Amino acid sequence: MSNHHSSAPRASSPAQSSLNKLLIRKLMPLLVIVYVISFLDRTNIALAKHSMGIDLGMSAAAYGLGAGLFFLTYAAFEIPSNLVMHKVGARFWITRIMITWGLLSIGMAFVRGETSFYVMRLLLGAAEAGLFPGVMLYLTYWFGREERARATGYFLLGVCIANIVGGPLGGALLELDGALGFHGWQWLFVIEGLPAVLLAWVVWKKLPDRPTKAPWLARDEAEALERRLAAEQDSHAPGRGAHSFGACLRDRQVWLAIFVYFCHQLTIYTVIFFLPGIIGASGKFSPFTIGLLSATPWLAAAAGAATLPRFASNSARSRRILIGGLVVMASGLLLAAYATPAIGLLGVCLSASMFFVVQSIIFTFPSSRLSGSALAGGLGLVNSCGLLGGFVGPTVMGMIEQSTGRAMNGLILLAAALLVAALVSVRLRHGAEERARTVASPAHKTV
Template sequence: MSTHNAPTQQSSLNKLLIRKLMPLLVIVYVISFLDRTNIALAKASMGIDLGMSSAAYGLGAGLFFLTYALFEIPSNLVMHKVGARFWITRIMITWGLLSIGMAFVRGETSFYVMRLLLGAAEAGLFPGVMLYLTYWFGREERARATGYFLLGVCIANIVGGPLGGALLELDGALGFHGWQWLFVIEGLPAVLLAYVVWKVLPDRPTKASWLPRAEAEALEKRLAAEQDSRSGGRSAHSFRTCLRDRQVWLAIFVYFCHQLTIYTTIFFLPGIIGKSGHFSPFAIGLLSATPWLAAAVGAATLPRFASDSVKSRRILVGGLVVMASGLLIAAYSTPAIGLLGVSLSASMFFVVQSIIFTFPSSRLSGSALAGGLGLVNSCGLLGGFVGPTVMGLIEQSTGRAMNGLVALAVALVIAAVCSLRLRHGAEERQTTVGTAAAREAV
């Protein structure tokens, strides 16, 4: 490969990898998000049929993330050993069957148990894919690939709203409630798609039949060299490395505040829209999809500009501030303007998320990378437990769920300030070397 043609050939390879890998991974994430969040649309009718309060619903929505977080790190370490194809297939089968099982809950206790089991079954999917992408993409391209992957969340919420609303209107068919149809029909695709993942998804470049052997080996060598360079003379392979890294814990805090916002929006936006007017379940589903159109535009366009540490940090800080501004608009305005405010906030949801993970992944390798990404996601996703739980309590005590949006905005501003101190591994090493050289010169 000549020096002149190298950038062109690298660009062509990245386009091939995105075309071959990302569509299937995006579909997997679409189904994953439908199955973990469809209780948002089921909330009203399920609450009536089972006699559940808003606080009980919020707790059940959040319990998913406790077991999800608990099993994230073990799941990622297992995937690092057994391969992505087998492990993602296993995850999909178990979560699909449990999602179908949600149709048969009979009260608060069974609701809590099924949400806990669903979280344990799905644990490891997101950080597993984040780890999987490091097998195929270098740091400069990974934020872009992650942005495409996160389009799955947007698609799930765009499609899931109208689809879920239509399924709820099957209420009474064959003696089933509408929310039972919702869980069964949206749970089946996960089990069916697991077979496709098993047959199609390659574990790494040298296992891909569509990639020339020489090109696959060169890609693996290049990425291995990039991972080795992260250590900067330190042992970055041990899981204990990430536990001692302050930058990893800073990324966790920022991600926690980010997840507070996303899951509160997912679980409570349909209810907020429903209370603002006389809408059918299908109309509520359509209106709930609006912010995710904005999120899809952001995820598809902005992460590609995060090509280095400085640009990544600027986009990250700006995205968090925009998210906070949108929530404040939603909290203090009319329902129509409020929906636009939530859409403004949502436009940065996955721009921020795709960039956050580039910071810890630029500093770790080996099992530390697998465990570190699991650690960031598991601790950050506790925001998915705290956010809905607190919002449920606020809605029940004040009668107005919008009151919690101000607290979320404050958390996002704090996260933006903290993000100013995030550093990629290479940037931190350059700063350290520059400081040492300056001291020697003096």
């Protein structure tokens, strides 16, 4: 059976390859920098945990709850944020997101206890809501399905860079403790919050809403690209209702992707928020050294994100890579839970090598099945529901650490969740693949 049933017009391979390289070169560096800064501001409380807890008298459970509360408001505002961006354009909306989250990140320096900590984390989540699914939607305006996983992989390098740079940078800022009467964790929030506000101006000036708004694309080339992508979305959608938001709520494949993404996010945010504390528990390292060691898994994550997503060129390959990546993540966490600290850090690195390989592929499944407002809302739905894992993971880990005195015990539970997600992933299908299976079934054959 041939997979080339789509009626979408396609550019010649050399011309399309050249265009994709131009799009990646023009769009991805700025988007990656945006994501680097967003992740620094979202996760810098991991490094601030120890000294902030002492200064404010916060317990591990209170910290875990505060770390997770970000994701409640983030999830609640994802879908409306993405629908607004679909209407007003990426340039305006991403600029707005950056200004509000940057100012609130700076405001984190002035929390005075558990209540203000909780409130600021809730506000920060609401401010940043829509950035990731907004970029996932934005990439559908520029890249076809076969190139989207690769572009997403490049975008997710921002998380790796943020954690590679953020560890040493945050450790160095913590050592400013006492300068001008500020605690080190206050310097951390102020200095890492300012770049978001400043970069918002660059986004406003440089980020085109869509191909026909890009000054560096010829008009006919931009119009042809938009026509090709629109035709591809129409031809890959398995049903006529794929343009309405209700379609994503009725699509079983969307809910399968949500479950897999939830288990993925359980893992990634638990590692982000608790790895510095696990390393620092030995009492042998300075804040700067803890930051350096915390950065090592993200080198492995960067290598995976830069090399493997490009091989997810069709539905079957995407599924195999996704399942394999989830199993590798689970194996790495089990190794970290049972091995010595040095080997355990290697286990976390093994797990991290698949973090963004898995994430870049998950979003290709719902995005291949929906279009229009359904696509905008569907990507928001997947991200918002999946990101509840970012609330559940740190909250449960905080409780486990407080009750058992050992944060590593929670890694076994995470590994089990990842193995269940790998089993569920067997059932995931891209829209074009499911349409081909439906057309080939005996019930749809005509005599």
